[in-house]
Each structure stands twice: as structure tokens, then as C-alpha cells.
Amino acid sequence: MILTNYAIKFRTAVFVFIAVLVGMGIVSYKTLPREGSPDITIPQVFVNVVYPGTAPEDMENLIAIPIEKRLNELGNVKTISAMASDSVVLFSVEYLAGVDVDTAIQRVKDKIDLARPDLPGDLDEPVVE
Numbered sequence: 001m002i003l004t005n006y007a008i009k010f011r012t013a014v015f016v017f018i019a020v021l022v023g024m025g026i027v028s029y030k031t032l033p034r035e036g037s038p039d040i041t042i043p044q045v046f047v048n049v050v051y052p053g054t055a056p057e058d059m060e061n062l063i064a065i066p067i068e069k070r071l072n073e074l075g076n077v078k079t080i081s082a083m084a085s086d087s088v089v090l091f092s093v094e095y096l097a098g099v100d101v102d103t104a105i106q107r108v109k110d111k112i113d114l115a116r117p118d119l120p121g122d123l124d125e126p127v128v129e
Contacts (some may be wrong), residue, residue, distance in 0.1 A: 043095035045108045048127040051120065052087050059084040066118035067091065067126075070111040105129070 007014050049063050064082045071080050071093060078094045095104050109128050 041101065043097065043099040043101050043104055045093045045095070045101070045104050046129050047089075047091035047093070047108060047112065048129075049089045049091075050087060050124050051089075054087050056084045056086055059087070059089050062120055063123070064089045064091075066115045067112060070115040071108065074107055074111060 047067070049059075049067070051059060051063060054062070060082075064084050067089075068080065068082055068091070071077075071091065074080075074093065076096045076099050078096050079092075080094075081092045083090045093104070093108055095101075105128055112126050112128065
């Protein structure tokens with residue numbers, strides 16, 4: 001009750017205090033360091049495998065499954081997805097935050113090399129990026 005009596009009795013002082021508090025908040029907001037477009041890197045590797053003239057079902061059985069088995073051996077992976085279409089299989093390997101992308105690309109290439117004996121011999125070289 002004493003605080004409310006004081007606020008009513010010295011209302012000008014209360015208004016000045018609130019104005020100073022709001023002014024300090026505005027100044028703090030304007031001087032707060034921030035970055036307009038921060039550099040965010042999602043550790044993700046894409047693999048594109050082309051085998052001309054092959055149906056999507058064959059792409060899945062001949063290419064997607066053997067490569068996916070090897071990619072599942074990778075560590076620090078969040079998700080692996082594969083999409084087989086006419087003559088093309090696309091893989092997406094998303095890593096956990098903090099993984100070096102260049103190292104991840106090399107590890108994916110190594111796993112694809114290990115899967116090569118299980119793939120068709122006339123298959124084009126997979127593109128890893």
C-alpha cells in the first residue's frame with residue numbers, strides 16, 4: 001500500500017522514471033550487436049548417380065540399396081535419404097551439427113568406393129558434392 005501511495009503522490013517522478021527506463025531500453029536495443037545474415041552451414045552431402053536407360057525399380061535394386069547399406073555405416077549422421085527415378089538416384093546425407101563438410105564428403109566417397117564391387121560395371125562415376 002505504501003508503494004501505491006508513493007506513486008500517486010509523486011506521479012511526475014514515476015512518469016520520468018518510466019520514460020528513462022523506456023529510453024534506456026531503446027538505446028540498448030539499437031546498440032545490441034547482431035548480424036543481418038549470419039553464415040549458417042548445414043553439414044549435408046549430396047550424391048548423384050546416373051545409369052542411363054534404367055527404370056526406377058532397377059535403380060533402387062541395383063544402385064540405391066548397395067550404396068545405402070554402405071552409407072549407413074557412416075558416423076555422426078542425422079538422416080540419409082535416397083530418391084530413385086528414371087536413370088538417376090539422388091542421395092542426401094545430413095550430418096549432425098559441427099561436422100566438417102570436407103571430411104564428410106571424403107567419407108561418403110570412401111563408402112561409395114567400397115560399394116563399387118556391388119554396383120553395375122558400366123555405371124558412371126557418382127558425383128559427390
